[in-house]
Amino acid sequence: MHKIVLWVKKHSKILKNIFLMAVVVIVFSELLSISKTISIVQLRQSFSEIPFYKIILMAVVGLVAVLPMTGYDFTLNKMLNLKHKRSYILETSWLVNTINNLAGFGGLISIGLRSEFYTKDKEGKEVLGALSKILLFLEAGLSIFSLLSFCLVITGQSSAFVSQYWPWLIGGGLYFPIIYLFTFFKKKGLLGGLAAKYRWELTVTSFFEWLGVVVTFYLIGYLMDLPISLVDVLPLFIASSIIGIVSMIPGALGSFDVMMILGLTNLGVPRASVVIWLLLFRLFYYVIPFLIGILLFFKNLWSQVNTRYSDIPRNLTLEILHKVEVFLMYFSGIMIVLLATIPQGFTEISWLKQLNFFHYHLVAQFPNIILGFSLLIMGRGIAAQVKRAYFPTIFLLVIAIIYTLSFGLSLAAVVVLAVILVMVFFSRSELYREQLVYSWQWMTVDGLIIGALALLYVAIGVYNSPAFPHHRKSHPISFLIFPSEKLWFAGLLAIIVVAMFMLLFLRYLEGKKQKIGVPLDEARVLRILENYGGNIASQLVFLEDKSVYFYNDGTEDTVFFQFATYNNKCVVMGDPTGKAADFNAALRQFIIEADQWCYQPIFYECNSTSVTTLHELGYDFIKMGEEALVELADFSTAGKKMKGTRSVVNKITKAGYTFEVLEPPFDDTLMATLKEISDSWLKGRKEKGFSLGFFSESYLQRGPIAVVRNPEQEIVSFANLMPTYYSKEIGTIDLMRHHSEKAPSGCMDFLFVHLFEYMKEAGFSYFDMGMAPLANVGHSRKSFTQERIANLVYEFGSRFYSFQGLREYKEKYASKWVPRYTLYHRDSWIAYVMIVILLVDNQAVKVSEGKKGR
Structure with missing residues (x-):
């Protein structure tokens, strides 16, 4: 025996896997068996004959009847002093018990599954003892009901046919007193030592479990308006259940059904009705709860996988789910609007007919157009992941489902709308944005879709007007023919209503239009x-x-x-x-x-x-x-390359022009002089900012200014030096402006050469001459498409901006080129990114009074 125990421990993992695989096979086989007994035609017929509210009531009762069984697992966790969360116990218990309902084998499968889910870290002997006690009490409730049924039989309240089952009832009724007394007196051993409170908890749990089973079965028959009596049905049902359990057939399938069909037929219930009764009982008590249990199981498994892989699977799934729901909302909205716009097209054009699952009537045109466009509008809010879109979208989808059900139009449409509703509900965490900022990209997409649908509708109205030429033809385009002008006008009115609603809804999504960042501090x-x-x-x-x-x-x-x-x-x-x-x-x-x-x-x-x-x-x-850097340590005007520059600088120097660096603060007279130079250089053009400095007295007061003076000591050119604080790696300037009349030709070279010398003496390593836009961009065949397009701009755009000229000028000084990049989110359209940069970088600046002095 000891060797067997050691062998089992050694191969425990393999045995567990074999057990779980066996359970899967048994459950799958049971589902196949049940599927053979369930006729889709019969189900459809039964559902059509039974009122919808009764079907819902049957389903609810079937689900509620499963809940008491979770008591076994809450008691087990207390017996073993386990620390599982209540939600975990509830979910796994539901799965264990619904599998046990299907698979049966006298509760043995439930014991194996409980061992797998709850007791991995416990000692084997302690676990085996607790699970064995649970197993003993699984049928305690059935035994109690067996005693009650026996009382009904011996008192003569049941029919003669049912009374013949008394041996089974008395046999089943003796089970509970025996196991209760056994566990009461046995204080030690595998089945002994069960505390009184746990005995009562297990007894109550089992009683309510079987009460749920009985109520579910009886209520289904009652809701089917069958001629039944509880005093006859209860003993028959309990006896049949006992026979099924004794047979240990999975789910008691076969023996139970045979006994119930035979018994109920003898009680006067038509055989066909009995079959449907059993079919509905199987569906609502076994199949649907089991499917929910499977969902809970995968949820639990998914949670473990998600935790193991750092929440990546969850985030990826939610992202995909969000994209699918947005697609379905847009697709549904487009289909509904098209159905109201070209209804004939959905009968004459085969591919369009296959895409459509709504099948709305033309009579409902006004609400159809409103519903279709509303789905598109809500789709934008969901696509933009705005929190405020959640409740309006839920409300709209519920209204759409009710509207579809009310007109009895399309089951497929109800399913699709319900799927969208579920997706929106479960992916609510994807809606995280506090407001909507309606981007040009979104405007383009929505404008193309909504605009095309609206224009199509208007065009169809024009096509159907008496003045249109097709009225004089014998073969007009049939699917563009509209039933009446009145209906068309009603749809146009709906579009106008939707347009107003769209503006209001977008304003609602925008909220207070919060901006990020703060003004300069x-x-x-x-x-x-x-x-x-x-x-x-x-x-x-x-x-x-x-x-x-x-x-x-x-x-x-x-x-x-x-x-x-x-x-x-x-x-x-x-x-x-x-x-x-x-x-x-x-x-x-x-x-x-x-x-x-x-x-x-x-x-x-x-x-x-x-x-x-x-x-x-x-x-x-x-x-x-690329940004042009001049290496100051190696810079010199000597050599053939700098011959022209050297000649210009010498010429200006001989003419009496001088270079000087002035330190702040600067007086009003100097500022007035610099302002005159700046205005002369601008020649009426407006200042531009963002990536470039503009003339602002407060800005210029923040650092030294290099100036060029003529022989009369008048300032004719200036450049402000950009403070670098404690870094002396790279120095640069911002504004460089020359008087259009007083500054000599070549003044820029004169100023740059002296700035290089000044920066070198100040200890700087490089002088930054600024960026040459689009330089060395997109030359390779492997370059990004955007960069190759930019290269075309560089090559052929000189008539608008001298890209090449700027590069060539800086190249005579620069010894190093540093690439500069623009980065944008991959969801952005590059065309709009470049347009925004162009607008921001070239936006005219209004210099306020506050910027004229510190």
Whole structure:
């Protein structure tokens, strides 16, 4: 015996797998057996004859009847002092008991499954004792009902036919007193030591289990309006159940059914009705609860798999589910509108007929059009993942289902709408955005769909008007013929109503139109710049034409972004500024918060480090050009390459022009002079900001200004130096402006050469001359399509902007070229990304009074 125990322990995993496979085979076989006894034709006929509310009541009672059986598992968990959650016990208990109902074998399968689900970490002897006691009490309730039935028989209240089953009833009735006394007196051993409270709990559980079975069976017959008496049905049902259990046939299938058919037929119930009665009982007490149990099982299994793989399966499934529900909403809306627009087309065009599952009547045209367009509108809210869209969508789908059921139009339509409803309910967590910002991309999609449907409807109205030429033809396009002008006008009115509703609903989804970021807070920005340094674009924040987003590490602000918002895009200028170690966390937080408020960041003119980080966060990128860097240590005007530049600089120097760097603060006279130069350089053009500086006195007061003076000591050209705070790696300038009349030709080269020398003496390694847009973009055959298109712009767009000229000018100074990229979310359309950048980067700036001085 000891060797057998050791062998079982050694091969326990294999034995468990064999047991589970055997259970699957038994259950599958039982389902096949039941399916053979269930006639779809009979079911359909029965459902058509029985009122819908009675069918629902049968299903509810069948489900409620299963609930008492969960008491076994709650008692088992207390007996073994297990710590499983109630939800886990409820779900697994439902599965165990519904499988046991089907598979049977005297409850042995339920014991095996309970061992698998609840007792993996317990000692074998303790588990075996608890499970054995549970097994003893599984039929206690049946025994109690057997005693009650025996009393009905011996008192003569049951019919003579039922009375012949008294031996089975007395046999079954003796079971409970025997096992109760046995467990009461046996204090030790495998079946001994059961506490009194557990005996009562198991007895009550078993009693209510069998009460549920009896009530379910009897109520189904009662709702079928069959001539039955409880005093006859109860003893017959209990006796048949005992015979089925003794036979140990899975689910008592066969013996139970034969006994019930024979008995009920003798009691005057038509045989056909008995078959349907048993069929419905099987369906509502066995099959449907079992299917729910399977769903609970897969839910539990899914939870384990999801936990094991860090929530990835759940997120992926919800994302797919969300996309499917959006597709179904748009598809359903389009089909309903088309059905109201070209109803004849769904009978004459075969492929259109196959796509349609709604089959709505033309009489309901007004509500059809409203329903169809409403589904499209709600689909936008769900597609945009806006929280506010949830309850209106649920309400609309419920109304659509009720409307479809009320007209008895299409079962397939009800199923599809119900599936969408379930998907919306279970994927509610996908609706996380606080508001809708209606992007151009979404406007384009919705405009094409809704606009095309509306135009089609109007075109059909014109086609059907008496003045249209087809009235003079003998063969008009039949599926475009509309029944009446009145019906068409009703549909047009519905479209107008929907258009108004769409505007209201979109306004509702927009909410308060919250924006992210804050206006410039100089103290916070300066604290970051002084503590952690900046980059070549950081100083642009002080132009005050952009919003600022701060990242706080929990103690202090360490990173900031500067950006402009246009439509649903937040165009971030340059790389993050601040503590490099926090860039990754800051980018993630900024993207998440922007997404929460329905904005999509675009990162403009970023370096390769940002590309790597953002690509991992779901961003695609396009190379926007290259930044020209002059290596100051090696710069010289000597040599053949710089001959022209050297000649120009020497000429201007001999003419008496001088270079000087002025330190702030600057007086009003100097500012007035610089303003005159700037206005002369602009020649009436409006200032542009965002990625470029514009003339702002407060901005210019923040750093040194390099100037060129003529022999009369008048300033004719200037450039403001961009403060780099503690970093001396790269120096650069922002505004470089020359007086259109007073500055000599070549003044730009004169200013640059002296700036290089000044920066070199100040300890800088490189001078940044700015970006050459679209330089070295899309030359390779393997380049992205977007970049190859950009290369065409570079090659042939010089008539609008001198891309090549700018590159060639900077190339004579630059010794190093650093690529710059624009990054955008992969869901964005690149065309709209480029349009937004173009609009933001070329938007005219209105210089306010506050920007004229500090």
